[in-house]
Amino acid sequence: MGRRWAPGICAVALICLAAAATGDPDPNELERAYPIVEPDYGHTKLRLSEQGLEAIRRIENPIAVVGVIGPYRSGKSFLLNQLLSLSCDKGFGVGHMRDTKTKGIWIWGTPIEMDVDGTKVSVLYLDTEGFESVGKSNVYDDRIFALATVLSSVLIYNLPETVREADISRLSFAVDIAEEFYGRVKGGDIAFEPAKLLWLIQRDFLQGKSVQQMVNEALQRVPNDNGDKYIDEVNQIRDSLAVMGNNSTAFSLPQPHLQRTKLCEMDDKELDPLYVKRREELKQVVGSIIKPKFVQGKTLNGKEFVSFLEQVKY
Ligand SMILES: Nc1nc2c(ncn2[C@@H]2O[C@H](COP(=O)(O)OP(=O)(O)O)[C@@H](O)[C@H]2O)c(=O)[nH]1
């Protein structure tokens, strides 16, 4: 905790409540994406977005959340649309289609109902603004990442091609901040179960190695007989991820098609059949690991989920 960031620094209040309630939205209006957390002017702080909260408050079943995190332009929004069977012009905004990249955190307004161990659960899909895949992480990106970690039941870490050291340390940082968040929710108890992590490696490059092997290797401690400080730090990061590692799955997806800017115009018949097959398998994997979000040992309906969100002040 606080290894790379003194806890005090994140005590700055970053979320303030947005405008007053807007009344019940029309059900047809729920067939769209809503922001739940947005950056404020200057893109340094976060605030809750009442529109998205209103869509969540309507949900009466226990809520489960599938969140997707990863670098900018790694195909997160496209993937979510594929999981929800939505076209790009209807679903989450995909890179080349719209001017605005996803800012902050968005949900799809209509949850998918699923039966989990005999209980009807409403699954919310959550899209996040990506982080720069090169260069240093920054406080703003890390917070979005961490907030998605706090909110999700299944967290899909979408990575192009491979798992790099930076991806691991970024995740570990998010887990640290997530601990800060939930420490603050209710006076330091373990307030909620951590998300199940799904490492999703895009592309078909694996040359015989399974993605699970690749992730395991990336998370394995490296021998450090000479006591090198850097190796020691990365090893500590790997250890701190063990909590999630035990709870993680790896999955690979091949390219949907070589023409990436035309993807949105293609239907399943035009996409690579192997992609379509694996995408369906991925849906099943998500369906098999999804659980409602438990906070303080209890599931949350929409109103409770929103008040959980409102308690996360930092
Ligand atoms: N080659 C390839 N391109 C993709 C894939 N997924 C999305 N894209 C394209 O990459 C660009 C960014 O996608 P987007 O979903 O907006 O990325 P995001 O920023 O992570 O949400 C778009 O032009 C997509 O059509 C993929 O799996 N393979």
Ligand SMILES: [Mg+2]
């Ligand atoms: Mg996006």
